[in-house]
Amino acid sequence: MSVIDIRNLTKDYGKGRGVFDLSLHVDKGVCYGFLGPNGAGKTTTIRHLMGFSKPQKGEAEIWGMNCQKHGAELKGMVGYLPGEIAFPKMMTGRRFLEYMRRLRRMEKIFHRGKPVNLGVEPEDAGDAADYFNRLLRMFSLDISMRIRDMSIGEKRKLAVVTAFMHDPDVLILDEPTSGLDPVMQEVFIDFIRSEKKRGKTIFLSSHIFQEVDAVCDRIAIIKDGRIAADFGANELKEQKQWIYKVSFETERDYSRFIENDFLFTNQDPKQMSVRFMVDMNGLNRMLPILSELNVADISEIPYTLEDHFMKFYRVDDEALKEPDNDLGISGGAL
């Protein structure tokens, strides 16, 4: 059963910016990764799902409800983690969460008709309060602090708790781990895994390969506002694709090899080495070429989500370049 449905969504901001004829669906219980670099259209898509933007064409639906028409209802039912959040700075974390609870008319966090004191664990607090207090403990969040005094990471953790506090069945998360330190990123990933086991449907935009790889069942690659690929995480493992790293004895051998039409992800003239991607055809082409050259070293590298992504984003794409990384990707992120 499809929980999230986007059909032919178009929002054209001009100069090729926006999203164009974008369609996708997310089945119940699936964690769907929406992967793309800065400016690809991730937030624009999410803003339509949250009913903040009106499409020029097409529609977005959650549980069959139009996200525009039923925006107010859906906002109370869905857990939304925005990429950026403007907090009321003078409030404490606790007051902000109370405010959000009222805004969502969150009955779940009430117990026996009385509101549960957020952040405190009364003996008979019930499941909803347990869940909420577990969130605070898990993310080591001190909600007695004023938001003004919180670090970037603490504000981000507050945003995470805000998205999850009402234990919603559907979560829309825009680059959820940005601003979290590596330990908290791990905590978050473990938490998403446990939420998946509880049957939640999760739409997660990201530019971090490891994060998407670790939790997503289905992955879409978004490029210039369009879906470039939409595949199951298992399908990726079954891809008949290989990555080779080859270094040559001489500059002449190196130069002769790079004249060939392979999908190079790195060319290093100093080291006289290359990294490239081949399918079965490419593999058959590669072997006789290499046999004519003086190869110093050859190794096969596992084909990853990052490599799959690079098939859709050219390696010479300026937007993806970083000087210190052979794929133009720093720390596994776009």
Ligand SMILES: Nc1ncnc2c1ncn2[C@@H]1O[C@H](COP(=O)(O)OP(=O)(O)OP(=O)(O)O)[C@@H](O)[C@H]1O
């Ligand atoms: N309100 C707007 N008016 C004009 N252009 C916009 C508007 N909102 C977004 N854009 C443009 O649309 C494109 C897609 O933006 P979007 O925020 O969806 O990208 P993104 O994939 O979320 O990027 P990031 O990873 O940087 O958050 C960008 O080029 C952006 O400048």
